[in-house]
Amino acid sequence: MRSGLVVLSVFALVLSGFRIKSGEKNYEDFKPHMRAVYASLVTIFPLALNTRSFTSKDNNKAIQENLNLIAQHAKEINTLAAKDEKGHAYLSLQLERNARQAALKYKDGLHDQAHFFVEELYDTCLSCHTSRSSSTDSAFTMDLSKNLDLDAMGTFGKAKFLALSRQFDRALDEYERIFKSQDLSLEELMHFDPLVDYLVLAVRVKGDADRPLKTIAELQKRPLPGPVKHDLEAWQKSLKQVKSRPKKQSDLEFARTLMKDVNRDRMSLVNTIFASKYLKDHLKRANISAKDKAETYYQLGICELSIGESLLAGESGMYLEESIRLAPKASFAKRAFELYEESVTLGYTGSAGINLPVEEKARLDELRKLVF
Template identity: 40%
Template sequence: MSIGKVRFLKSLNIAFLCLGFSIISGFKDSSRSSPTEAFKPHMQSLYVSLTKLIAFALVDEDKLTDSQKKTIEAQILNLSQQAEEVRKIAKFSDKSHEFLAQELERNARLSYSNFRQGKISQARFFITDVANTCYSCHTSRQGETDSSFASNFNKGVDISSFDLLARARFFTLSRQFELAEINYEKLLSSHASSIDELVNVDPILEYLIVSIRVRHDIKKSLEFLKSIVSKNYPEVVKNDLRHWIVALEQNKSIQANESSLTVAKDLVSKARELSEFPADRSGMVQYILASKILINHLAKRGVLQSELAETYFELGRCERIIGNKLFADESSSYFENAIRLAPKTDLARKAFSRYEENIVSGYTGSSGTSLPEDERTKLSELRKLAY
């Protein structure tokens, strides 16, 4: 087995282990939200299937027996069926959760269809995307409390073979955010990441999302960034750190429950002023804080539809910058909602141009792949709504 494949399967195995915990604990506690009870049986069934699929990640596809293939197919089918039920129930949640549930269902369904066609590696790929979708969900907003369920269950899980990044992601997926933050800090203090990982995998951004957006640990994050800015990082990383330290100093008084659209828009404006070129990340802290405030704003009662449209548009702008290419991209969903809430307006047209760019570049890019028919249909629909 090649080194690349070993690394891939190792990360996939971790995703399988983590995902069982993340699915069960990914929504609010049932004492606060009765719809969670509807999710429970489907999430528990998903968990059972995924734990049985761990072996799938560890066996070369040419060594899978017919019996193993039948077991795998049955579990992926169940995964797909349960994800479809979760998608149906999530229609009654907010638009972000609804989008992520759609991604969950899509990836589970594609995993099953690829496995049925004998495309084993593609099936594994889409199951990894299921785990990535759960990671996106858990880091999209402030966490209420760490999951006691996962904390108790994880006592029986041996993570000694996980590297620090895998541990940090494991604890994030299982909603143990304090431990996730600790492991990200250990990783970033230890130089365990290569230059390639720092730039392309981006554990510093993952740390900021967990520490600021999920835990609202601004002062602790500030002190930690100060402690690592002098380390032997590439200059491009040091430059980001210096900007982020200043931003945290300037915004450390923002409260966890801040929900003002005006405050969020001001942060986005400051972030855009700092960005001298498209890939400039100088304003990342402002974007993360703004996204957190905008999510809080959506939860308020009595918000005018025009204001909701503006909130979704600003969220789309934030998520376009924050979004990690490994995880689910929510920005297109936010732009779509802005268009539907404010049709035939300047805002809708601005949202459509960004939505169109996301979709077209996502499918074509350098590969030259054409847009699927369903995406063409939706683009046409949204264009008519915008113009």
């Protein structure tokens, strides 16, 4: 399904990291780059719909020019976002890196590798959209999406596209339609794991525990494998517990409660997603102490590792690193370093062993000296 969705990666550039409110100071700085990327996407969109079009010599010039343009403006966006909230700054950096690599690989005729980096752009955009608690839908892409054959994007393609274009309620509607459909195979349910995407949208983006409770109740009526049933029962229990949040608890205090018994497994997924929502809300508060901010980043790092998305695992490293730099002698700093070292090492481990880049090794050495 990913190859069929590759076009969304490019299109999603216009949607990722651009949620700058019109009243904010740097909105005007972002606008020309948003418009330039949008204009480029309108051209490249139909060409990227399938591998044959993407690799055709007839389309080479148009694709290359537009990939170059996207990379150029992604670089400017990254520069503007560098001083923003850490999660946004990290994702903007990933956006710029992947856009640059997509353009370079395509130029060298390495179309498969170019496809890979375009898909990475898709993951970056999806992570950016679902990592935040803002649930405002956007009409920014409505005109373009009217002309798209969303139903041709694979079983979950339409739902993912709607999420990327910030049409969150429609995305949830689409996921629920699929879950109710008798056409949904157990293979698709197990392989693509759409329930995780659905829960992230419902819980973290919309902050809604009631909606997924109804969906889970419907799914439990279907004959499902034991592991899926166990997940649904655990998530149902967690959703009911989260609804009884004590009113006097702060976002950070409630997140601590949610994370108390969390393990890096699927059983505690709902608690983890809700905790990440409240932790991100806590970071928006003014005058947070360095210690509280460090703990918040530490807990966010654990959350993103627990949710289990490959991209979010990279984002978790950023959170863990930031927590260490803010409070290297805090009680959680050693554990933060252990998790950071583990995620970095695993990311560079292959059949030939561990191959850490020089800059990554230097960063690990620097953080180790801060903590120990």
